[in-house]
Amino acid sequence: MQSIYDFLLQFRQCSTPGDKQFEAMFENAMHQDLHQRLLNRINEVHAQGFSQEKLEALALVVSWGIFGSALQWSREPQDRSFETMFEQVIEVLSVNLAPLWGQTAS
Numbered sequence: 001m002q003s004i005y006d007f008l009l010q011f012r013q014c015s016t017p018g019d020k021q022f023e024a025m026f027e028n029a030m031h032q033d034l035h036q037r038l039l040n041r042i043n044e045v046h047a048q049g050f051s052q053e054k055l056e057a058l059a060l061v062v063s064w065g066i067f068g069s070a071l072q073w074s075r076e077p078q079d080r081s082f083e084t085m086f087e088q089v090i091e092v093l094s095v096n097l098a099p100l101w102g103q104t105a106s
Contacts, residue, residue, distance in 0.1 A: 001066055001070070001086060001089070001090075002082065002086070004030070004034065004066060004067065004070045005070045005073060005074065005082055005085070005086075006082075007030075008030075008070050008071060008073075008074035009073075009074045011026070011074070012074050012075065027067075027071065030067065031063060031064070031067045034063045034066065034067055035059055035060060035063035038059040038062055038063050039055070039056060039059035042055050042058060042059050043055065058096075058097075061096070062093060062096070062097070065089060065092065065093060066089060066093075069085060069088075069089050070085075073085050
């Protein structure tokens, strides 16, 4: 998560007006990669009792939670520190992922 935040912040700081045309394509590729990595990891834990559709939706929501918060933060990093954002995002994700982790712990 920190790598995503750091990378987006550095991208914003180093990009030029000419880079604007590639921004959406770049962000889409980054999000798709994060989504696929999360889905692979979720599938590795063999979450019994969850349909593949639910696991895919979970990966989609979690990836957008991480990526969307990083994207917003990179646009206005002075509003909150990375540590504050990290704690807030992890708290939200932990609550929403608890059922999955509870299933796999048994």
